[in-house]
Amino acid sequence: MNDHAPSRDERIAGLKGLGTSRRRVEDARFTQGKGNYVDDMKLPDMLFGDFVRSPYAHARVTAIDAEAAKALPGVVAVLTADDLRPLGLHWMPTLAGDKQMVLADGKVLFQGQEVAFVVATDRYAAADAVELVEVTYEELPVVTDPFKALAPDAPVLREDLQGQTEGAHGPRKHHNHIFTWEMGDEDGTEAAIADAEVVAEEMIYYHRTHPCPLETCGCVASMDKVNGKLTLWGTFQAPHAVRTVASLISGIAEHNIRVVSPDIGGGFGNKVGVYPGYICSIVASIVTGKPVKWIEDRMENLMSTAFARDYWMKGKIAATKDGKITALDCHVTADHGGFDACADPTKFPAGFFNICTGSYDIPIAHLSVDGVYTNKAPGGVAYRCSFRVTEAAYFIERMIEVLAIKLGIDAAELRAKNFIRKEQFPYHSALGWEYDSGDYHTAWDKALKAVGYDALRREQAERVAAFKRGETRKLLGIGLSFFTEIVGAGPVKNCDILGLGMFDSCEIRIHPTGSAIARLGTISQGQGHATTFAQILASEIGIPADDITVEEGDTDTAPYGLGTYGSRSTPVAGAATAMAGRKIRAKAQMIAAYLLEVHDDDVEFDVDRFVIKGAPERFKTMKEIAFASYNQAIPGLEPGLEAVSYYDPPNMTYPFGAYICVMEIDVDTGVWEIRQFYALDDCGTRINPMVIEGQVHGGATEGLAIAMGQELAYDEMGNVKTGTLMDFFLPTAVETPHYTTDHTETPSPHHPIGAKGVGESPNVGSVPAYSNAVQDAFRAFGHIHAHMPHDHARIWKIADGLGLHA
Amino acid sequence: MTKMHLKLTVNGTAVDCLAEPRELLIHVLRERLNITGPHIGCETTHCGVCTIDMNGKSVKSCTVLAAQADGATITTIEGLSAPDDLHVLQTMFREHHGLQCGFCTPGMIIRAWRFLQENPDPTEEEVRFGMAGNLCRCTGYQNIVKAVLAAAAEMNSAKEAAQ
Ligand code: FES
Ligand code: FES
16 A cells, blocks of 8 residues: 655645646647637538728729629628618727728728628638629729828828817827827937937838738627527637627627637737627628628738738937937837727827837936828737837837947947846836836846857957958848836726726636636637646645646636737736635635634645644645535535636736847848847746747747748738738748747746746847847948848848948 | 539548539538648648648648549548547647647648658758748747657657567
């Protein structure tokens, strides 16, 4: 007989709680092809929807003739704006307080805009019918440049807003102007810049791109006319928000709507918004009485749902001669496309771009952002970043490099000189944030040492000398990046989307035999919530993670929450999970005390049990407590062991990190090769190191794509030039480098377990590292700045412009 | 449109079905045969999430017409194993965290399965090159490469032990 009682360490290990590289529970189904994504769904009599889209970027729609399409066998209906108008659904509200046409209402504003919705018995019939819908367009002048859009005689894009001088975010100063957002001290900053010993100025463009998850967006809408209930399955990063919005705009009572996010094949911000396809599917299901599936194809995905970035950032940075930064000014011209559909918290029309002072102690700063309409697709989503933080980090990390060039100082040293010091936390930035915790110098020193920074600089100087002697045609770039993220929106007092407060939630039920189910308001799109949230809980309540089911994404069962994006799941829902766990523990303590016949205060929690203080051999395990909670009458206590927590974070969290990229560049071809990529992340308490590493690899690869070639490019006619994966760069395993990951650990002081969130840091941090590597390679030849993406042709042009091909 | 009669062998089972000749093989598999392991990510042969094994070769099934597939022998992720007897590639993908959202995974694994038959003892570079037709947006490939190399090592040592 084996009566070996497990040691305390064994009991801890058995929980697979915080800090364990627990293998993912999701993987069993995914590796066997048994995932359940929305396009896998099949319902009896299900119909397929498909869009007729505009080939023009700006045109009047004068007639739509759907007769031939309707006559095609298998076609059930063709919806146009005229069909939606009586329901008030031909336009829909956007997340940014603007409105957007669901189907073209008299005109189109971007190529690929939805004009009509065809519903047929299968996807081939629907596609055939799309070809047969005759739309008559009258072309209008196209504006794709936000600066030209603000010219006095620019064509009026949004005729529906004509004469409206007040928008959702204050006054509009031009017919194509959306808002101006200002932060900081304008006069003070101007004065500091005027007085400065050194000022560097640069226009920095963060080009338009797209999150492009491998699964596109889609849904299945099913209106059950018998019980009056609408069910909507789809690729939603925020299912509860979709339910509320669907209820508000359709008039269907919220309890009669069930929204389900099944497995999601990557989101990265693409699946936060509400798209015309969802509305049309719902209407089509109501009209036909049958379930309707809509799945966009890749071209539609790139052309119409959720672009990211497109920020023109004009910066001025002032410093003393020896490199102490004294002021920062930034003006952004933000291209929002034809409708303002940015997914930002309501009070932040430019997201958290005011984190653009970065990791530096900058005494005074000023920021203004102008949002502009153009003939491009709407979107402006947080592509694996927390609401415009990526743009901000790229901006400041380029400005630092430009300043270093101007000062003739090493860029690593310039950063160290200006970092917010450890003892300055909590730190109040000049643009209004309270950074919770950080230790930047330690992280930076560790990173520089790990890559052998000084030796790299020597090698680079030798390479330049060899190049000048004609011995090599390759240059070496050292790309530095230090970033501070701001994630976990949150606080409801200043963060909401469409009036929905950005808290999150967790509900836990402990079963009588001591296993559990936890339901959350978030939804995983690959982040592994089913694995990691169980780990948080395991450490909190002493039940092994393997005995805890985590469920998300069904609004009929999950508690209300605002979903997963902006790295908010760990900071907000993770906190809710810990807090709900603590409520369970509090009740368990009373039960244990009763069972042990001592006072509540005489027992204490120990890993997976409550023990009598000073007599640890007398204890009750959580399993025993769970059973007793249901099956034993305990005076003064209700039966059962359940808890729910709605967590409204007191502040956001501020993960940070140091990334360094070493790149070889062939001057004659523009071909680059990454020799080394080092990523140090500090995301506070680490829940699952394996999952964190995976997030860093993935995010840094998205960053690689963005910096080195990925772009949503338009020609002057507003045609999308990169509408397929032929032209839209997604790196393969060949060009993706090997990543070295590292970490420091500075817990968040206000988060129950000190975790800060990590999913988006690698996108935020890596883009400047790659771009800085390219630009740094040419620094010795007088290069200062070139815009991304750095594809081979554009790198070749940098070299050519510097006369290196002579 | 008139349908044609297709005969296929899918995951070891002979199947008959009717399909339009122009239908893409991925749609026949997913919609007519309910084999939803292989996914759709682009329909233009770029992403590889629709990868299957057809007549002993890795094939992107979004670029094969139903008519071209008549008579073919097809293996998809569903045919690789039984739930209680996983293929070593499936085990290694989990062990090395070679997947996140899982959308690319069925195509990745079925490609890796063929690749390791083509090259049973590959270098890291060969794995990267041999898997380059399959895109992943989540993992940055590092752990996929690790998983494939680990599976190769495991399969080779099992082979040696058997000899
Ligand atoms: S769907 Fe076949 S390669 Fe993308
Ligand atoms: S795991 Fe998401 S695309 Fe590969």
